[in-house]
Amino acid sequence: MLGHLVRKEVLDHILGLRFLILSTVAALIVWLSLYDGYAYYRDCLNDHRLGQAALEQRMQQLRTAHGWVEDLWAEVSALGFKVHKPPTPMSIFVRGLEPSLGRSVLVTGVEKWLPARSPAAAEPILGVFPPLDLGLIVQVVLSLFVLLFTYDAICGEKEAGTLRLTASLPVPRHRLLLGKLLGTLIPTLAAFGLPLLLGVAVLLLLPEVQFDGPDWVRLGIIFGTFGLYLTAFTLAGLFASCLTHRSATSFVILLAFWVGAVAVLPRLSLIAADQFRPAPSIHELQAKKEAIRVSILEERNRLQAQWREDYSQKNRRSPWDTPEGREADYLNYSRSRREFTPRMKSQQERLDETFHNRYNARLDLAVSLARLSPAFALNNAVVRLAGSGLDRHRRFQAALKDYKDQRDAWFVQTKDRDVLRQRNPAKYGDFKWDISDLPGFMYRDTQPDEDVRTALFDVGILALWGLFFFIGAYVAMLRYDLR
Amino acid sequence: MFPRLVQKELLHHLLDLRFVAVFAICALLSALSIYVGSQNYLLQLRDYAQVSETNRRTLQEVTNRGNLWQFLWVGYSWNRRPEALSPVVYGLSGTLGKEVHVQYQQPVEFEFSLFETDPIHALFGVLDLAFIVKVILSLAVLLFTYDAVCGEKEGGTLRLYASFPAPRSTLALAKLVGSTAAVLVPFAFACLLASAALALSPGMGLQGGDWMRVGALMGVFGLYLTAFAAFGLCASALTHRRMTAFLGLLGLWTLWLFVVPNLSVRASRSLTPVESAYDLERRCSALRWEIRGKRQAEGEAYWRRNPVQDWNALPEARQKELMEGIRQIESRWDAEFYSRLTRIQADRRNQIRGQQRLTAILSAISPLGAVSFASMDLARTGFVQQEQIEKALNAHLIYLGRFIQEKQLQQGDPVLTDFSPFTYQDRETLGECLSRNASHVLNLALLTVLGFAGAYVFILRYDVR
Numbered sequence: 001m002l003g004h005l006v007r008k009e010v011l012d013h014i015l016g017l018r019f020l021i022l023s024t025v026a027a028l029i030v031w032l033s034l035y036d037g038y039a040y041y042r043d044c045l046n047d048h049r050l051g052q053a054a055l056e057q058r059m060q061q062l063r064t065a066h067g068w069v070e071d072l073w074a075e076v077s078a079l080g081f082k083v084h085k086p087p088t089p090m091s092i093f094v095r096g097l098e099p100s101l102g103r104s105v106l107v108t109g110v111e112k113w114l115p116a117r118s119p120a121a122a123e124p125i126l127g128v129f130p131p132l133d134l135g136l137i138v139q140v141v142l143s144l145f146v147l148l149f150t151y152d153a154i155c156g157e158k159e160a161g162t163l164r165l166t167a168s169l170p171v172p173r174h175r176l177l178l179g180k181l182l183g184t185l186i187p188t189l190a191a192f193g194l195p196l197l198l199g200v201a202v203l204l205l206l207p208e209v210q211f212d213g214p215d216w217v218r219l220g221i222i223f224g225t226f227g228l229y230l231t232a233f234t235l236a237g238l239f240a241s242c243l244t245h246r247s248a249t250s251f252v253i254l255l256a257f258w259v260g261a262v263a264v265l266p267r268l269s270l271i272a273a274d275q276f277r278p279a280p281s282i283h284e285l286q287a288k289k290e291a292i293r294v295s296i297l298e299e300r301n302r303l304q305a306q307w308r309e310d311y312s313q314k315n316r317r318s319p320w321d322t323p324e325g326r327e328a329d330y331l332n333y334s335r336s337r338r339e340f341t342p343r344m345k346s347q348q349e350r351l352d353e354t355f356h357n358r359y360n361a362r363l364d365l366a367v368s369l370a371r372l373s374p375a376f377a378l379n380n381a382v383v384r385l386a387g388s389g390l391d392r393h394r395r396f397q398a399a400l401k402d403y404k405d406q407r408d409a410w411f412v413q414t415k416d417r418d419v420l421r422q423r424n425p426a427k428y429g430d431f432k433w434d435i436s437d438l439p440g441f442m443y444r445d446t447q448p449d450e451d452v453r454t455a456l457f458d459v460g461i462l463a464l465w466g467l468f469f470f471i472g473a474y475v476a477m478l479r480y481d482l483r
Numbered sequence: 484m485f486p487r488l489v490q491k492e493l494l495h496h497l498l499d500l501r502f503v504a505v506f507a508i509c510a511l512l513s514a515l516s517i518y519v520g521s522q523n524y525l526l527q528l529r530d531y532a533q534v535s536e537t538n539r540r541t542l543q544e545v546t547n548r549g550n551l552w553q554f555l556w557v558g559y560s561w562n563r564r565p566e567a568l569s570p571v572v573y574g575l576s577g578t579l580g581k582e583v584h585v586q587y588q589q590p591v592e593f594e595f596s597l598f599e600t601d602p603i604h605a606l607f608g609v610l611d612l613a614f615i616v617k618v619i620l621s622l623a624v625l626l627f628t629y630d631a632v633c634g635e636k637e638g639g640t641l642r643l644y645a646s647f648p649a650p651r652s653t654l655a656l657a658k659l660v661g662s663t664a665a666v667l668v669p670f671a672f673a674c675l676l677a678s679a680a681l682a683l684s685p686g687m688g689l690q691g692g693d694w695m696r697v698g699a700l701m702g703v704f705g706l707y708l709t710a711f712a713a714f715g716l717c718a719s720a721l722t723h724r725r726m727t728a729f730l731g732l733l734g735l736w737t738l739w740l741f742v743v744p745n746l747s748v749r750a751s752r753s754l755t756p757v758e759s760a761y762d763l764e765r766r767c768s769a770l771r772w773e774i775r776g777k778r779q780a781e782g783e784a785y786w787r788r789n790p791v792q793d794w795n796a797l798p799e800a801r802q803k804e805l806m807e808g809i810r811q812i813e814s815r816w817d818a819e820f821y822s823r824l825t826r827i828q829a830d831r832r833n834q835i836r837g838q839q840r841l842t843a844i845l846s847a848i849s850p851l852g853a854v855s856f857a858s859m860d861l862a863r864t865g866f867v868q869q870e871q872i873e874k875a876l877n878a879h880l881i882y883l884g885r886f887i888q889e890k891q892l893q894q895g896d897p898v899l900t901d902f903s904p905f906t907y908q909d910r911e912t913l914g915e916c917l918s919r920n921a922s923h924v925l926n927l928a929l930l931t932v933l934g935f936a937g938a939y940v941f942i943l944r945y946d947v948r
Binding site for chain 1: 515731
């Protein structure tokens, strides 16, 4: 009997005008989103290549530069060069935060190594309209379509008078509900899933799109999560339909739920988190770190001035007068740097740690609250899986931090060598500009399994939402007045 | 007869469950969006005050010490103040860079947008009044109007309506006026509530000019929603079943909000490509290096022509004369650099403008394009303001170059305290802004007229049986 019920529901849907229009629009929008995602990825890839070319040109300039030593080192430490984060091919499907996150970092001698020049900042036209991103389309548009498929599943039949007839058949109500659910889910998921699979197949033929084994697993989980999300909304539609006796009432309830889940709740969560666990801004952190740097620098300058005075008194001439004096002056400077830098770093690291703890506490609270919305749970899961969110960005920043340590060590060593050669060439040899051993930066993306585990937590939340709506629909159906 | 028909239409809507629900959603969301937006704005304002103070102190420290080397090589930072109308239209406030590093012989680039420095905002999205109007209220308007004509036919009341001793044109006009008025009632209430929330939010400090802009924004939003109402009525008069009308309108909503704007952007990026920021960086860097090399070569040739054994032994007049020669070389190459840099930047700016114009033209078939461009401009959260600041910054860079050259000639530690750092104040009037956006407003008005004309014609030809 269940088979008959499912067949009846499926036929009811696929032969209706509603299904035809919604599935056509859905197919069109899914294909367009895949095309737009591919075009976006291609543009980002092109930008990355141009960025690498600009970096290569800058390195060539620095390597072949000539002039005053101070100017040459200022080129390296004050103007520096930019390193870049490559785009991820998964952003074709879920763009997540990629368009808003910085992807280029200016490597200089100052502390502020912040990623900038996000795609949306570099081309502001990208930020004017809501993007045609598959993740967003499923989250906003397809969920609305699914609600339209189901909002009158029970109450609509009651209004039309066919529910009594169906109930007169020798079938328990829970089976009736199951029939409705399967009969709606099968054509719905087929209508959205088939164009998606077809689009993915076409994308794979394109040369820039290359996925490896783990990428396929992630993509599979992403599509599964989309399906689970749409199932949860299907069940929400059935639940509302079982709760009401008029399809208009059911639709208004579902619309309010959709608005709340998609637009309101995630945004309110951040405000609540800002109120309960406020975090300092990155500028506040930078200002504090800069204050530490300035205070230590002042102390070093004071000690250096003192040393020069002592030297002048002891030797009855300025350290600048002889190569030995200039060398001793720089060695003293270098010693004070070795002494003070670890102190400065440890103070700055403590600040960093406090900042990150407070920032993460705020983020965790906001995410926990926002997870009450199935739309946010979906977004959080697929963005993590696609690597287009904060996790990959943090990995990039961690790689930068390692590179900074490497680069700082190189800088100290090479600059010491050059300055000493310049101050006392008889002892250290003639100065020759050579930065060929400047360490390069190359970011290789590795996605840890922890991302998948965290994403699965969100997938679990979606499953819970589905279960909640199913139980609600089941209970409401059992108590439904069919007359 | 006409007022009675309009009254009937209005009451029919006002006493409906849909109206109550939409009214409640509108009121709640508009107040909420302003509250959330103003909280966000105040946080950003606090952040701005802090970072501006840090910038000011750092610059003061450098100028007080007379450290020309640091001034030349490190420069200073300037931050853009958050816009007071961002709770109404957030626009590009999250994606456009807020900070500029003003540095000798370096092109201006805005960096460190809010989403870049605090990506949590991008993760959770922005809830401003513009989002509520553009996405949610537009859908609610379609929900109001989709069954205005065909619903009455299905309910059987249209025949009765048509039997009144009034011409069909009067009936049609009454339907249009009544339904549109009913749609605009919750919007007007939402506007009032939003304005009250703006006025009552402590620390917002809106000026008279800002309030006029808020009024203009509400007008633009009202026109946007009226365009949706007009097409809702048109679809309703074109079909005979409610479901057909609603599905058609939902398709149109998806098309207008997601498909057309994005395809316009994609098409305009393909048809009028803009040079990548990375390519621009590469060209600017190559230019700077070329000028640096030429300047260095000319400087070396100058010193070869005017050899100096002992600088301190030279008379002061000769020292000044030699330094003047160097200053002239520096000044000439600086002028060459800035003139070529300006050309490179102007080329790209023109490309960007062309792309934006084409996007606006291509997206004209959707009211979202026009309302987005016009509302961002009115709220000062769009491209135009950023471009104006960039222009002012480029002029400031020329001043900075001259200042540095002048100070390089001074003997001993130069006095830098007379340096005027960059400041910017938007002095544009509402009239200028509106005249720039006249085409967008006209676009919305045309779409509205088109929708109403279609609805009017279809009602006249409607089979009421």
